Amino acid sequence: MALLASASFLPLAAADRWWPDSVETALAQAGTNRARLEPLLLATPPAQRPGMAFLIENMPEPDLATIDAGLLATNTALAYEAMASAPWAKQIPTDVFLNDILPYACANETRDLWRPKLRELSLPLIQDCKTPGEAARRLNERLFPLVNVKYNTKRRRPDQSPLETMESGMATCTGLSVLLADACRAVGVPARIVGTPLWANMRGNHTWVEIWDGDWHFLGAAEPDPAGLDRGWFVHDASQAKRDEPRHAIYATSFRKTGLPFPMVWARNIRWVPAVNVTDRYTPKATPPKDGKTRLLVKVLDRPAGRRVKADVHLIETGSTASTWFGTSREETADMNDILPFEVTPGNDYVVTVRSGWTETQTRVQATAAPEQVVIVPLLSIPQITHASQACYLPVAGARPAMGRLLPRP
Numbered sequence: 001m002a003l004l005a006s007a008s009f010l011p012l013a014a015a016d017r018w019w020p021d022s023v024e025t026a027l028a029q030a031g032t033n034r035a036r037l038e039p040l041l042l043a044t045p046p047a048q049r050p051g052m053a054f055l056i057e058n059m060p061e062p063d064l065a066t067i068d069a070g071l072l073a074t075n076t077a078l079a080y081e082a083m084a085s086a087p088w089a090k091q092i093p094t095d096v097f098l099n100d101i102l103p104y105a106c107a108n109e110t111r112d113l114w115r116p117k118l119r120e121l122s123l124p125l126i127q128d129c130k131t132p133g134e135a136a137r138r139l140n141e142r143l144f145p146l147v148n149v150k151y152n153t154k155r156r157r158p159d160q161s162p163l164e165t166m167e168s169g170m171a172t173c174t175g176l177s178v179l180l181a182d183a184c185r186a187v188g189v190p191a192r193i194v195g196t197p198l199w200a201n202m203r204g205n206h207t208w209v210e211i212w213d214g215d216w217h218f219l220g221a222a223e224p225d226p227a228g229l230d231r232g233w234f235v236h237d238a239s240q241a242k243r244d245e246p247r248h249a250i251y252a253t254s255f256r257k258t259g260l261p262f263p264m265v266w267a268r269n270i271r272w273v274p275a276v277n278v279t280d281r282y283t284p285k286a287t288p289p290k291d292g293k294t295r296l297l298v299k300v301l302d303r304p305a306g307r308r309v310k311a312d313v314h315l316i317e318t319g320s321t322a323s324t325w326f327g328t329s330r331e332e333t334a335d336m337n338d339i340l341p342f343e344v345t346p347g348n349d350y351v352v353t354v355r356s357g358w359t360e361t362q363t364r365v366q367a368t369a370a371p372e373q374v375v376i377v378p379l380l381s382i383p384q385i386t387h388a389s390q391a392c393y394l395p396v397a398g399a400r401p402a403m404g405r406l407l408p409r410p
Contacts, residue, residue, distance in 0.1 A: 062271040086188030100190035103255040114162040118186035133213035176221035245278035297339040300329035311356035
């Protein structure tokens with residue numbers, strides 16, 4: 001591996017190499033980096049050769065030309081070590097290990113050596129876990145507080161590597177998902193990131209994680225649900241995905257070449273991250289509103305155009321039924337598209353009461369026939385705003401100004 005690139009470097013003859021022609025084809029695209037990758041292949045222990053061959057054969061062309069041989073060797077050795085020591089090792093198919101544990105990256109993030117650090121941090125957290133699903137849930141609950149990483153839109157960029165995210169202490173959904181997926185891989189849990197370029201309701205994109213435990217299951221990164229896997233605030237939004245409309249479909253990343261690029265809204269010109277269209281896994285999970293119902297989403301801000309705050313929300317349907325609902329609005333640490341939902345009847349009038357500390361705000365709103373209607377309620381005395389989607393703000397018929405007031409102390 002100490003061999004340096006030079007103009008005089010000559011590829012090995014077929015009789016002198018153990019790797020197949022598919023790897024040789026990839027090496028031909030590596031340019032001067034072939035002088036580092038070929039000695040790496042020669043030094044690879046026989047037990048790790050299938051994995052090293054898989055990585056180089058499927059490696060994106062930019063990586064072939066630049067990947068550090070030492071990083072590749074350490075990553076591969078630790079991946080095999082993690083798989084050998086995992087209690088569920090015999091349950092993981094070889095192709096799942098190769099594609100969803102072994103790879104050194106999920107998408108286009110910086111290629112850094114995250115595996116040693118994440119294995120050191122994650123292994124103690126999952127010592128008593130018996131299944132990949134149990135281990136993934138444990139990591140989602142405990143890793144983010146341990147490394148002091150939180151959701152924050154002030155992160156440096158969306159596609160941060162695990163080491164970049166842990167250094168800054170903040171990330172949005174993509175960075176959080178990369179960190180969780182790689183932490184899973186570091187302890188032998190098959191994992192990949194999943195996302196949609198644009199929700200069908202037009203409220204932006206989102207990224208989350210899938211893990212393999214006999215089949216693929218999903219979880220929101222840094223959003224643990226005590227009820228288990230396959231739950232999250234985005235289940236309804238995902239159920240509206242459209243398989244044959246590329247911008248509204250749901251994709252999982254793959255290291256193995258698939259012929260389909262993973263759509264990255266943060267790097268639209270990059271098409272070398274492979275993908276699998278997994279929309280069908282999410283659309284049968286649809287739990288549509290009851291007949292005749294639509295969704296009213298309530299977002300509470302501390303002031304006009306301010307920060308999201310956690311507050312108690314009480315929704316009352318006026319009229320003869322006088323139905324009531326309760327919920328809690330989401331704060332800044334929640335994903336921007338995670339908005340408190342209620343099922344309502346179009347045309348009916350509702351009173352939205354929001355309380356935070358000693359401040360209470362109350363407003364009236366009439367439900368529209370739109371599939372979703374977002375109500376934004378500032379806690380200060382300011383006219384409340386509603387809109388049908390995040391793309392534009394529209395006044396809701398029948399809405400009255402929100403009146404913020406201080407409640408008397410008991």
